[in-house]
Amino acid sequence: MRGPGKWQHRLHGHGARWTAPRSAILELLSRSSKHMSAKDVYGSLNRTHPGLGLTTVYRTLDLLVRMGLLNKLSFGSGESRYEFRSGDEETHHHHLICMQCGKIIDYTDFVDEELKLIKKTEDALTRKHGFKITDHNIEFLGICPECKG
Ligand SMILES: [Zn+2]
Ligand SMILES: [Zn+2]
Ligand SMILES: [Zn+2]
Numbered sequence: 336m337r338g339p340g341k342w343q344h345r346l347h348g349h350g351a352r353w354t355a356p357r358s359a360i361l362e363l364l365s366r367s368s369k370h371m372s373a374k375d376v377y378g379s380l381n382r383t384h385p386g387l388g389l390t391t392v393y394r395t396l397d398l399l400v401r402m403g404l405l406n407k408l409s410f411g412s413g414e415s416r417y418e419f420r421s422g423d424e425e426t427h428h429h430h431l432i433c434m435q436c437g438k439i440i441d442y443t444d445f446v447d448e449e450l451k452l453i454k455k456t457e458d459a460l461t462r463k464h465g466f467k468i469t470d471h472n473i474e475f476l477g478i479c480p481e482c483k484g
């Protein structure tokens with residue numbers, strides 16, 4: 336279960352201010368299993384947070400991505416979508432993205448094999464480039480069964 340409290344200490348850890356838009360957006364995304372666009376977030380919070388404008392939503396989402404609390408999925412010319420990053424290994428997943436309808440499929444298949452390969456790749460890249468790698472992101476782009484059919 337994803338619940339409150341999971342992200343609250345992480346927000347503090349960043350020394351970030353505890354603003355209403357930040358907590359409202361994190362709360363919403365941490366309870367949703369969907370990948371939401373800024374407009375979806377704005378639409379969902381509109382009633383409970385009438386003062387929250389779309390510009391603030393965009394700005395806050397980008398800030399939370401930089402803080403590592405959200406994943407941002409951007410592809411093609413479509414709108415970016417956001418999802419909560421739990422940081423747990425059991426929810427580690429990646430995405431299949433349909434270039435035609437924008438559907439996003441979460442998959443967790445082969446994650447064990449993937450993590451082994453990623454670890455090996457990261458170690459080699461760190462050695463070669465002296466670059467400390469903290470995260471990775473894998474997206475496969477293509478056509479979903481509905482759009483193909
Ligand atoms: Zn599709
Ligand atoms: Zn996802
Ligand atoms: Zn991965």
